[in-house]
Amino acid sequence: MTRGRSAERRVLVAGGGIGGLTAALCLARAGWRVVVFEQSQTFGELGAGIQITPNAANVLHYLGLQSSLRTCASQPAAIEFRHWRTGKVVGVVRLGEAAISAYGHPYYHIHRGDLLRILVEAAERSPGVELRAGAQVRGFRRQDAGVRVAVADGAAEREREGVALIGADGVHSAVRTALFGAESPTFTGNVAWRVLVPTTRLAPGDARTAAGVWFGPGRHFVHYPVRGGELMNCVGVVRKSGWTVESWVEPGDHAEFHADFAGWHGDVQALIDNADRGSLHKWALYDRRPLRDWGDGPATLLGDACHPTLPFLAQGAAMAIEDAAVLASCLGTGQPEAALRRYEKLRQARTAMVQRLSRRNAKLFHLPAGAAWLRDRALRFGLRATVARIFRYDALRAVR
Numbered sequence: 001m002t003r004g005r006s007a008e009r010r011v012l013v014a015g016g017g018i019g020g021l022t023a024a025l026c027l028a029r030a031g032w033r034v035v036v037f038e039q040s041q042t043f044g045e046l047g048a049g050i051q052i053t054p055n056a057a058n059v060l061h062y063l064g065l066q067s068s069l070r071t072c073a074s075q076p077a078a079i080e081f082r083h084w085r086t087g088k089v090v091g092v093v094r095l096g097e098a099a100i101s102a103y104g105h106p107y108y109h110i111h112r113g114d115l116l117r118i119l120v121e122a123a124e125r126s127p128g129v130e131l132r133a134g135a136q137v138r139g140f141r142r143q144d145a146g147v148r149v150a151v152a153d154g155a156a157e158r159e160r161e162g163v164a165l166i167g168a169d170g171v172h173s174a175v176r177t178a179l180f181g182a183e184s185p186t187f188t189g190n191v192a193w194r195v196l197v198p199t200t201r202l203a204p205g206d207a208r209t210a211a212g213v214w215f216g217p218g219r220h221f222v223h224y225p226v227r228g229g230e231l232m233n234c235v236g237v238v239r240k241s242g243w244t245v246e247s248w249v250e251p252g253d254h255a256e257f258h259a260d261f262a263g264w265h266g267d268v269q270a271l272i273d274n275a276d277r278g279s280l281h282k283w284a285l286y287d288r289r290p291l292r293d294w295g296d297g298p299a300t301l302l303g304d305a306c307h308p309t310l311p312f313l314a315q316g317a318a319m320a321i322e323d324a325a326v327l328a329s330c331l332g333t334g335q336p337e338a339a340l341r342r343y344e345k346l347r348q349a350r351t352a353m354v355q356r357l358s359r360r361n362a363k364l365f366h367l368p369a370g371a372a373w374l375r376d377r378a379l380r381f382g383l384r385a386t387v388a389r390i391f392r393y394d395a396l397r398a399v400r
């Protein structure tokens, strides 16, 4: 294959999840042509909810997605932290207008499918972005001033050229394996249940119709409305063994989910009882230490591919979105390989800090009774500082 002139301005992205699509939009805005390869037959995701915090909303607004977000995301007034059995509120994070005035951008709750649709539609409108579904990145080779990527496209395997390859291909990243070999993640001992509950099945006015995080010994439960309040997204995390599959698509057994939260407050029970059983999934949570290197030559990683983050701080996708903005700013300045190394350097400390804080929360959320009392008292003081540290980061200015 001869090297086409257009390859000089083309960036190849493996993975069309939240990170890969946001990267494509940021890069296109910076003047790059971008090809996104997604292994699934369609862009979009089987989904439940996702929390988009102000540090991530900042980037999505910069991409012009504010009005689309407004139509299908909700902006919670607050998140309440509660005792698992009594329902007593032990801590509150004020959001809504308070989040906008403190951090400059809103806090959104949104269905993942809606967020992905918004990103895909924006990519389809962008003349610089080419979306390729059913295209699995298999490997890559370095070549003069760029990269050649092997993509399985149905029965055929093709090659595409670009100046850089961004591995935004998630927790089981093929690009990361090609760069650094197979990894060996550690099972955290926690399993996450995810389910959606139609809110018409719930009584109005209860705590269960708002955003809440319930702390209990060895487990916690999170719920918040998505799709304009039509559905309640629920995540229950339980310390347990016997399940090691790390995937969004593994179905879960409702009786087991129910048993995991036996004895919990009636509001949590009502959510579990009214859950849409077809939407119940089970995901084993694995931990990975921060990677020393994220890339080499014309290839780098982004999002879960390089810093998978436990879901105890709702920051995994936010970190991928921040990465995308910083990567595009770096690629806008100077020689591509040097720009990729600069991006990695700018992002490593922050994403490692968020991985560490999420890991710490995995312990704090599940403390037994005595220690939990101390945690709940400390929550009143510690929460605001942690939240500010995460929400105030401005990915659009990180390079400057």
Ligand SMILES: Cc1cc2nc3c(=O)[nH]c(=O)nc-3n(C[C@H](O)[C@H](O)[C@H](O)COP(=O)(O)OP(=O)(O)OC[C@H]3O[C@@H](n4cnc5c(N)ncnc54)[C@H](O)[C@@H]3O)c2cc1C
Binding pocket: 014, 015, 016, 017, 018, 019, 020, 037, 038, 039, 040, 049, 050, 051, 052, 135, 136, 137, 138, 168, 169, 170, 171, 172, 173, 174, 175, 192, 194, 235, 283, 302, 303, 304, 305, 309, 311, 314, 315, 316, 317, 318, 319, 320
């Ligand atoms: C229970 C739970 C709750 C969470 N809640 C939140 C939250 O509230 N807020 C938040 O910010 N984060 C949250 N997260 C984390 C968040 O889901 C991830 O961090 C985020 O999805 C990472 O995005 P990504 O684009 O890096 O990877 P992914 O979303 O995994 O996307 C990777 C994409 O690459 C594709 N792909 C994979 N391999 C290839 C290949 N070889 N070629 C082509 N395509 C490929 C995949 O099909 C996929 O579409 C949560 C995680 C869990 C487990």
